Amino acid sequence: MTRQLRAFVLAVEVVAIAGSNCTKKTATGPQFEETVLEEIDDVLPNPFKGFVTWVGDENPIYDTKLQYRTYEWRDIEPEPGVIDWTEFERGWGDIALTGRRVGFRISACTPGSGNPYDIPEWLVQEGVALRPYSVDGHEGLAPDWDDPRFLEAHRRLIMALGARYDRDDRVAWIDVGSYGFWGEWHVWRNEALAATQATKQAILEVYFEAFPTKPKVIAFDDPFAVKWVTSRGGGIRNDCLGTEEENNWYLYALSQVDPGLNDQVWKRAFITGEFCGGYRGAMEGTLERFELNYKFIQQTHWSFLGPAGGDLRPLSEEHRRNLDKLHKTLGYRFVLRQARYSRSVKRGGRLDITLVVDNKGVAPFYFPWPLVVYLTDSQGEVALQRETSMDIRQWIPGRHVASDKIEIPENLSPGGYDIRIAIHDPAKGKPGILFANAGRDQHDRYVVGRVRVE
Template identity: 30%
Template sequence: MKSTWWIPVNVCALTLVSSLVSGEEARWVTVHPVEIEDILANPGMGWETFHRTAANDRNLPEWIPSTVHYLRWGWGELEPAPGRLNVELLDKVLAETRSAGQKLAFRVMCCSTTRGRPYHPRWLRDVGGRVITTRYGDIQGLEVPDLDDPVTLNAHLNFIRRLGAKYDGHPDLDHVDLGSVGWWGEWHMSNSEPARMPLPENQRKIIDTYLESFRKTPLLMLIDGPEMLHYATSRGTGWRADCLGDMGGFSRNWCHMRNAYPDTLSKAQAIDVWETAPVAWETCWDIRKWVEEGWSLRYIFNYALALHGSYFNNKSAPLPPGDEVREEVTRFLRRLGYRLVIRELRHPTMVRAGENLSVTMVWQNVGSAPCYRPYRVAFRLTGPSGKTFIHVGEKTVREILPGEVEVFTQSFMQNPPDLPPGKPVTFEEIVPIERTLEPGEYSLAVGVVDGADSQKPVVQLAIAGKDADGWYPLSRVLIASP
């Protein structure tokens, strides 16, 4: 015997199906939540503001949420005197970032291309460190630290260690770029003479020191240079590329999108790094340049999604006007990072206090990347008197992966396809029902929380029905007396 009916739960229309199971008296409910199209503000992904918080970014449209505030600092700004971190600056920015509802990401730089404004500390020579005078293209008289000099290298390594000792795992810190080396910390010294990149063994020492100093906060390696990109990513870092969208702005015969990125990622064996660590994109110039040049936004954004980006930084520049631009940016941000949908939830209509409630769920990631954090699926039962009971399950949403396309093939380079949704993932969870729970009908809500001891959801799902506390009441279950 089967019956089907429709009932409303909050704002979400749900299909509930009940049936007798194996001749027992239990009836089962199947719920199909409604998927939504909103751009979601979730931790560890999305639109980054640049050198200003979301609260102070006048170019951030109201329809774009941002959970990450991204900054770059010179070494000298963060260590104004030997051995002294500028904690006043760092703590102030962290507090401002938290107040804006964001987390901070940053990079340390050593080599500046602005004459008279070096990134290294002014005290470096005083402690015996070596500074080189070099050029960047036509810009002469640039001073940069020599990271092959033992005194200079040790001073910088000790700085990284102090930075990690103070801020690794800070609750307001999202990630840290593995920078320091090369112009702007990008791991290249292009158009420079006589300064060169540090020796490979010293580059590895810098990478190792970051890895030792930041064991909790994710690290993202800059993409220039396949040898060191492989060295860093094979040891657990993600990667960051700072020239998304370059379709020929530097040369008619070479560009980052069709030449540099395919070549570097392939040689570094870093194409599949996204499976374990995040990918961040920053625009070459900004989106206005892309539109002025007539470069396809769909091509660029599909490319970024196919490489499984989690973050996007437009340097807090204004967006170009026009409905087409907004449509393409919206389409992109709906897919960027993880985007979790509950396709189905199934459970018995009744359970006795003191027994277990069996819940089966089908999840799907329709975004471009995994959620790299060990967030867990949790359940909240709310009884007739308003009393709640929360159970945090064993399953983490890290297991829910996005779809894939083969990248850097001839057809991909001609026209990157839409990234398909990930394969549906079925979770089986057991919710123990306390024997002391009062009998009655309970609301069953689902949330994604940060760890076994957390009771507040931290992830927005791409389904309707979220309540004021971040939970998704999806069904009802009758709890009977023991």
């Protein structure tokens, strides 16, 4: 870091300590200008973070950008190799319009589903054995996970899902499911139903083969599976948030896999989950046990929460403040603190720009979305648009300084231009992430300064 840049960062820290929220420009010498940018406290409808509802449901308060569904295998493949895509995508809505991407899980055994068993009837007719279980007041029949016929049919299903959804921008992430009760990788109090390690690995492998690019998470209940998935870049799902005992159990389970696992996985993959106890558990977890769960989510670096807890209607002003605070903390929250940029630049030269950004959330943004710089004229028209080399995936919680040099074309008309920035959603080719700053224009870009082109 140069002496000038080090002084610039120090100046930003002094401004932050002073508590200034104003947008102002300060002179730093003949070559550069600096702009201090105003922070806002709004809840922002950003992608891949916040609250998650069930597919087709809406949060009564927030513009949420994630929805979730668990699919019983028997409901989506009525005949061998015939997947009911209409049923699978029922309730998704127009995601290109709403931005409400989907996460999903496949379950082959869902206690409480209302079905005696949750694999397709044709698979039972092919001879896959069913074995009785009893858990949480529910009784039913689980498949023999080790049966080669089960594994082969399961492989075909997951490969077909991957062929359709691995590169589908409508899908946000995949739960690595299929095994255990609710696809959660446990057979609690029914240990005689457990699969062999070879079977577990076969199920895990097909998910990673079918979905090589899509983010994947797995429930934390099976140490072998958690180690296998996280060692290959996958994340973790905790489906039992809520009480001190439950939260401590999660940390203990991770420590048995690797004492450093809680501090490692979130830096490269999603951590997510929901409250135990459905609606009641979520209400208690965001009211009388809010501070306990808020600190736990900070400690374990969750990106999003739900469906249990993802669609609550606040019961009081205090409850609303709790939910606002939680939503803003989940995942990432980028705040532009200051911009430093060339005061003027010659055509054919380069515009130097440095940004100081705070991530006030608890996790990074995990996708290589580009930060784009625009020069706009006095009418607001774009005269220049360039992707920078700044890698927003590196903006883990804390302060970051990012710099780049923007090539100015020889044929750009001389004059004064506003410098605007935005983070683009590559699937749409336009801004897709909001900063927690004032000054957003109608295209979700932010003015950070002004430069003269000579």
